Amino acid sequence: MQQEYGPSGNPINRPVISFKGDGGTYFGILIVNMLLTIITLGLYYPWAKAKRLQYLYSSTEMEGSRFEWSGTGNEMFKGFIIVVAAIVGYYILAFAIGALGLTGPVSGTLIALTYVFIVFLLIPYAIHGANRYHWSRTSWRAIRFGYRGDRTEFIKLWAKELLLTLITAGIYGSWMTMNIRNYLLRNLRFGSGEFFYDGDGWEYFKLNLKGCILTVLTLGIYSFWWQADIFRYYIDNIRLTSKDNKVLECRSTATGGELAGLLIVNMLMLVFTFGIAYAWIQIRTIEFVMNHVEIRGDLELRELRQTEEEYRNSTGENLADMLDLSII
Template sequence: MEETTNRPQKYHLSYTGKGSDFFSVIMVNWLFTLLTLGFYYPWAKAKQLNYLYGETHLNGDPFTFHGTGKEMFKGFIKALLIFGTLYGMLYLLMYLEEPFVGLIVFYLGILAILPIAIHGSYRYRMSRTSWRGIRFGYRGERKEFTLNFFKWILLTLVTFGIYSSWMTINMRRYLIGNIRFGDAECSYNGEGTDYLILNIKGYFLTIFTLGIYMFWWQKDLFEYYISNLSLHKDEKELQLTSTATGSDFFTLGITNLLILIFTLGLGYAWVVTRTLKYIFDHIEIEGTIDLDSLKQTEENFKDATGEDVSDFLDLDFII
């Protein structure tokens, strides 16, 4: 029995959504958001995430997003107040003929709320996500992450941007390393040096090939991100790997661009669907963790302020 448990198994990720169904969700959301002068947006986002999560499967079972429009609306109002205050200070200082001071105060304010928004977004999104009834969770500490964030920003500034690769990897390590899937722990093992070399190579080859290598660069970044992700429980683990290719990224990117151009943007739902299907079809998971053995350990967290502030700042959820 022990040999069977420790024998590596393969797990399957898939996305089963249809472009036409997602298009219906987007159009209804767009209509109600327009009719309510934007106030329907939190409910629109909740419905969109409910659809996308519900169509994403692990071993045939869907993920579930439990967030609600009501939760997000409360966070939406708080985010409006935060940004309203910042913009109010900016216009007041401009009115007092201190535009330079106003811009400094505004951007320092944005910088100050960035780590809080990222931390809050992870805590909310993870808590409201489950699979087979087992919740995800995020155990990072806001104070610890904020102090680290500003340390990484300072090091990036004094190195004229060179440290940005280490900052990206450090953020991933902290954020992903604090994600829990029931009683299993996520881990990220990337290195700043590898990431820097990867980006230098991609940058120069993209220039030399007049932009063509950009898709292979994107493939390399995706592969590096995925291949350094793992899940651990006791002495067992699941390891993720990517089977994506540069030529596939090229075909996917060009086709998606043509769809958007020739549909005047209306094909966005099909672009998202095609992209998600490709991504999940090209992630392989292998390991010795029995998913049926996962236990519920994570608490509910319903404050969506960080999620909504992240939206205002147009931050990607996955760093």
């Protein structure tokens, strides 16, 4: 840690996060995962995901100590089977509707009910469950992360925010994004430390409106600066606090030009290697994020204590994968 002092004489802590992953090693993991997943007709997927996450987390270092992701393929396989069964059930329902010749109001009602179930209930259930499982399996120096959100409360929040977004033809989307993000991060714990997020829907709306207009006027060139602004807004509003009100804050140092360089090179690598360079692209991207996030404040990480419990139900994690959802 690089120690600095502020004007008041209080220490300004700067925990340094770095990524030590190697593209060649990660490529080997992905290749083996892909082959075993194909050979087992997809059944190896939970173990493949576990090996990938274990490598990425164990390659991430803060204050000289590596992170750990302790989830296992065995844990995730149980949730994986439940999700696969649900998907099979959905297709059986769709087949039954066709086989029975149901048309008109009956068919439309069943399809509408299925859509409402997926959008209003299944997606928030997946996000909530994924956060509970994923963070409980993440730790640093034996201090576990945790997510304390309430499932019913989150589903109600999701449904309300989604309805307002639909009613306003998408205009409320910025407020929905911030309110959902605020809820998830404010229920995230790092041992005895509590995360907070202070995103504001109006500010986020203005940021995206500006980005959209300038991207159109510059024929797409400004899109890199727009993405850098979004990244900065996501990062700069995160803080970790302790019970004695000490704080660590995150700050983004990424610029539009730097992000443009990363994304353009990544695209060229992907195109000219026919996708083979994907492992190196992901490693480059993670390194970019780690190198462009600063942490500062007066909270000493060694003051944090273990408070979180393990959570082994991985159904939400697998469901989030199937629905292509990402956790915070």
